[in-house]
Structure formats: C-alpha cells, structure tokens
Amino acid sequence: MTSPNSLHARDIAYHLHPQTNPMRHEAIGPVIMTRGEGVYVFDDAGKRYLDAMSGMWSASLGFSDKRLTAAATRQLEVLPYYQTFAHRSTEPASELAEALIRLAPVPMSKVLFQSSGSEANDTAIKLVWYFGHATGRPGKRKIISRNRAYHGTTIASASLTGLPHLHNYFNLPLDGFLHVTTPHYYRNGLPGESEEAFSTRLAAELEDLILHEGADTVAAFFAEPVMGTGGVVPPPATYFAKVQEVLRRHDVLFVADEVICGFGRTGNWWGSQTYDLKPDMITCAKALSASYMPISALLISERIYEAMKVLGNKVGVFGHGFTYGGHPVAAAVALETLRIYQEDRLIEHAASMGQLLQLGLQRYADHPLVGEVRGAGLMAGVELVRDKSTKAAFAADMKVPAEVQRFAQDEGLIVRALADTIVFAPPLITTEAEVGLIVERFGRALDKAEAWVDAEAQSAVTEPATL
Numbered sequence: 001m002t003s004p005n006s007l008h009a010r011d012i013a014y015h016l017h018p019q020t021n022p023m024r025h026e027a028i029g030p031v032i033m034t035r036g037e038g039v040y041v042f043d044d045a046g047k048r049y050l051d052a053m054s055g056m057w058s059a060s061l062g063f064s065d066k067r068l069t070a071a072a073t074r075q076l077e078v079l080p081y082y083q084t085f086a087h088r089s090t091e092p093a094s095e096l097a098e099a100l101i102r103l104a105p106v107p108m109s110k111v112l113f114q115s116s117g118s119e120a121n122d123t124a125i126k127l128v129w130y131f132g133h134a135t136g137r138p139g140k141r142k143i144i145s146r147n148r149a150y151h152g153t154t155i156a157s158a159s160l161t162g163l164p165h166l167h168n169y170f171n172l173p174l175d176g177f178l179h180v181t182t183p184h185y186y187r188n189g190l191p192g193e194s195e196e197a198f199s200t201r202l203a204a205e206l207e208d209l210i211l212h213e214g215a216d217t218v219a220a221f222f223a224e225p226v227m228g229t230g231g232v233v234p235p236p237a238t239y240f241a242k243v244q245e246v247l248r249r250h251d252v253l254f255v256a257d258e259v260i261c262g263f264g265r266t267g268n269w270w271g272s273q274t275y276d277l278k279p280d281m282i283t284c285a286k287a288l289s290a291s292y293m294p295i296s297a298l299l300i301s302e303r304i305y306e307a308m309k310v311l312g313n314k315v316g317v318f319g320h321g322f323t324y325g326g327h328p329v330a331a332a333v334a335l336e337t338l339r340i341y342q343e344d345r346l347i348e349h350a351a352s353m354g355q356l357l358q359l360g361l362q363r364y365a366d367h368p369l370v371g372e373v374r375g376a377g378l379m380a381g382v383e384l385v386r387d388k389s390t391k392a393a394f395a396a397d398m399k400v401p402a403e404v405q406r407f408a409q410d411e412g413l414i415v416r417a418l419a420d421t422i423v424f425a426p427p428l429i430t431t432e433a434e435v436g437l438i439v440e441r442f443g444r445a446l447d448k449a450e451a452w453v454d455a456e457a458q459s460a461v462t463e464p465a466t467l
C-alpha cells in the first residue's frame with residue numbers, strides 16, 4: 001500500500017497522465033523512473049528495466065550519454081535561449097538546419113523547427129494548405145492518411161491519425177481528413193491474394209477516393225514509412241511504389257512522417273531510404289535529439305519553398321512559428337546526436353542489431369499466443385491471437401496484451417502493448433547481448449501469459465452456469 005504522502009499517492013492526486021486510463025491510474029498508480037544507465041532505467045524502488053521501447057520509440061542513445069549532457073550544458077552556459085522569428089537565429093539552429101538538409105533522403109530545400117512530432121505534422125498540414133493558395137488552388141485542401149496511422153494528438157495531427165480513441169468524443173477528425181485502409185497484409189489481405197495484389201488493391205482504393213472527392217480537392221497524403229503506434233506495420237511489397245505513382249498522377253503532395261523511422265530505426269538513416277520514398281516534405285523528431293531535449297523538424301522541398309516564399313512576401317510575413325522552435329539547447333543536443341550517430345556508426349549497428357532482433361522474435365512465431373511477428377530494423381511487433389488458424393483476436397476485455405506487457409515488466413523488460421500487438425523499439429546502442437536478453441525475457445513473459453490465459457479459460461469453464 002502506498003502511504004498517503006508518498007510520491008505515488010501525490011501523483012495519483014495531482015498528475016493527469018496522457019494516453020492513460022485515468023480510473024486505472026487511480027487504482028494502480030505510477031511507475032516512477034528515477035535514473036538511467038545505457039539501455040536500462042531504474043524505478044524508485046531500485047528495480048532495473050531493459051527499456052526495449054527507448055522511452056517512447058525515441059531515446060536512441062539510451063539514458064546516460066555524457067556527450068549529450070555536455071552539449072546541453074555548454075549551450076546552456078553560452079546562450080540558454082534565443083528565438084528564430086524575424087530574421088534572428090542561433091548557431092545551433094542554423095547548423096542543425098544545414099545538417100538535416102545534407103542528410104535528407106531526397107533533395108530538400110529548407111528546415112522549419114518545432115518541439116514535437118505533432119507540431120511538425122501540424123506545420124506540414126498548414127504548409128500544404130499555404131501551398132494550395134500559393135499555387136492558385138485554394139480548393140485543393142483535403143488530406144488523406146491511413147487507418148491505424150499515428151501522426152500526433154494536436155487537433156490537426158490527431159485528425160490525420162487513424163485511431164478511433166483519438167477521435168471519439170473530441171469532435172475529430174476535422175472536415176477534409178480522409179482515411180484509407182491500413183496496409184497490413186496479415187489482417188487486411190484477402191484469402192488467396194498475394195502481397196503485391198494487396199498493394200495494387202490499396203493503391204486503387206486510394207485512386208478511387210481521390211477521383212471520388214475530385215483530384216482538384218485533394219492536397220496531400222501523409223504516411224509513416226513503417227506504421228509505429230498502429231502496431232509496427234511495414235509496408236507490403238510494392239505498396240509505396242504504387243501509391244506514389246497514384247499521388248504523382250493526381251498532383252497530390254506526399255508527406256513522410258519519419259518521427260519514429262528517422263535516424264536509423266529501420267536500419268537506414270531514413271525509412272524513406274528503406275522503402276524508396278520520394279516525399280515532398282518530411283517530419284522528424286524523437287531520435288533527432290535522442291529525446292534528451294524536445295525538438296522536431298519539417299523539411300520542405302524547393303518546389304514548396306519557392307511557392308510559399310512568394311506568398312509569404314505578398315502577405316508580408318510567413319505567419320507561423322513557435323516560441324521554442326529551434327530552441328538552441330535542443331538544437332545543440334540534436335547536432336551532437338547526429339555526430340554520435342556518424343562517429344559511432346550507429347545506423348549500421350542498428351541495422352545489424354535489427355536483424356538479430358527480428359530473427360530472435362521469429363523464434364516465437366509458432367508460440368500458441370502469436371499470430372504474426374513482423375518489423376523492420378530495430379522496430380518489431382508481435383501480434384497476439386486467440387486462434388492461430390482463424391487469426392481471431394482475444395476479447396478486448398481479457399486484456400491479454402496488457403498482461404503480456406505486465407509479465408514482461410516483472411521480467412525487467414519494458415515493451416508496449418498497442419491493441420493486439422506487443423511492440424519493440426530498443427535504443428540504437430543496444431548490444432548483441434542485450435538483444436538476447438530482450439528476446440529471452442519476452443519469451444518468459446509470453447509463456448507466463450499463456451499459462452494465465454489457460455487458467456482464465458479453465459476458470460470460465462468451471463464457473464457455475466447462471467440462468
């Protein structure tokens with residue numbers, strides 16, 4: 001029992017947690033993390049966890065990188081804050097913009113900074129609309145994304161997101177935000193349909209929607225290279241090639257949301273490289289600063305910049321920006337993060353550790369609770385099913401994925417249950433031995449969950465029938 005004065009009790013009393021069931025939080029309280037070391041975090045009882053989620057898909061360099069601490073401290077001592085409105089800049093903000101343009105997977109022209117992935121996607125939406133006006137097509141403003149996509153929780157980025165619990169009761173999505181089928185072959189492929197045929201069908205669905213709405217009303221398509229929060233869904237074979245062809249045909253802008261995939265997660269610098277995407281804009285955040293400081297970036301193409309520049313001049317100013325956009329301490333940390341990725345060859349390391357993780361988890365493909373093991377690089381998903389042959393999911397109220405997550409936590413492993421899938425995104429610095437620990441501990445959690453499911457089924461059978 002927590003004492004009424006404990007930090008746990010005070011957290012329950014005062015702290016409203018995002019993406020959390022508030023009633024359940026009152027019942028179970030928080031796990032309070034107090035320190036980190038490499039890929040491990042420690043709670044206030046001293047329990048050590050291997051964080052196979054990098055916090056929120058994001059702490060790519062783990063939790064104790066001294067170079068990042070030093071970069072932040074240096075900048076705090078020299079210039080702790082300055083802003084970037086009205087022609088002002090700071091050394092780190094200007095240097096980071098250049099570094100991102102040099103790293104970009106396709107030629108890009110300019111970088112605009114924000115503090116979060118949601119803000120980067122909101123900014124991209126606003127630029128899509130601004131571009132419509134700048135090119136004399138203000139009616140070209142509808143935006144298409146995918147069911148189960150995750151693009152953030154601000155009003156516009158949540159509208160892009162394709163998850164019902166981010167829409168229901170929030171009066172979302174806003175008008176003009178449309179969603180197409182999740183490119184998840186295991187769940188949405190038809191019997192007998194090949195992966196390529198599935199992709200053809202989804203590209204045709206996208207084209208039908210554009211034609212139905214009128215191509216002159218559809219402005220942009222947003223996609224994560226690999227869907228993250230939707231349950232780690234890599235694109236099926238030929239999907240993006242076919243989708244991009246449709247977008248080009250109808251002059252629809254393509255925005256790649258690299259908030260999770262950017263900076264090594266899929267085994268290349270960008271998910272766009274892994275899947276040969278040619279976006280007009282890119283949003284990124286998370287591993288940009290290894291999450292030591294909040295910062296996000298929107299990269300825009302020359303075509304978009306040329307158009308918005310003229311409109312901005314006509315208006316007198318580009319009427320958008322955030323107080324903390326390009327914050328110098330965050331930018332200094334991001335620059336140091338990019339240097340570490342390069343000097344320590346961490347993208348290559350992530351690619352080889354990713355192969356080990358995928359192989360290790362494939363070991364559970366035959367486990368009775370597992371329907372599909374999937375992923376790319378250092379992001380993986382294990383989808384749980386009640387019946388492997390029919391792919392039937394467990395009843396939601398059984399909360400089997402949450403139990404697997406809890407058993408993993410007991411084993412000292414942090415993973416995340418998202419709908420029916422357990423997801424993994426360990427830091428890019430994870431070693432071979434640590435990948436082994438992730439796989440082992442997860443296996444034990446799965447076995448415990450299987451025993452728990454069997455016991456639940458048994459007790460349901462032996463309970464006296466009620467009329």
Ligand SMILES: Cc1ncc(COP(=O)(O)O)c(C=O)c1O
Pocket residue numbers: 056115116117118119121150151152153224228229257258259260285
């Ligand atoms: C793909 C993707 N886009 C956008 C976001 C939103 O980022 P933030 O939580 O920093 O607003 C997330 C967050 O997880 C994400 O996974």
